Amino acid sequence: MQKLVRTSTAAAGLVAALALALTGCGGDSGDPAKDEGGATAPSGTGGEGSGSTADSGSGADAASVEGTWAGLSDGKTVALSVKSGKVALVADQHVCQGAVEDMGEPMFSLKCADGNTDRTMGTIESNDGKTLVISWGKGVKDTLTKAGDGKLPSELPTDLPTS
Secondary structure: OHHHHHHHHHHHHHHHHHHHHHHHOOOOOOOHHHHOOOOOOOOOOOOOOOOEHHHHOOHHHHHOOOEEEEEEEOOEEEEEEEEOOEEEEEEOOEEEEEEEEEOOOEEEEEEEOOOOOOOOEEEEEEEOOOEEEEEEOOOOEEEEEEOOOOOOOOOOOOOOOOO
């Protein structure tokens, strides 16, 4: 039970970090050079005519993966956050960013800061709005659950210990 609580707490921390990463990436100053924030997206993402679902207008499928997802793969926490066609992933101490790409179907195209390639091109196998299954090019498969709406669960204790 204690391990489950620690894993859930770690996943919640990763989810919060991913949300901050996505909202902190880029900006809306109107100047694309300033909005880059020094982050480099994988080649072929973003921009006009690149096939990115954020730009191509086929956002219906891409919109279905919007939000924050978390789970365990091989006993290690995996957290994925998707917002406006941008993707941030934390898995096994690897931090990756990229985009949802339209390649006939929505796929995740990521680049990891440390050069790891386990999760660089992901195919969405299934998504029912609650569970997202992603197969990555290197054979890794993640089954993730949609994180809550940012509200704390109602069953948390409200009284702090006094001793």
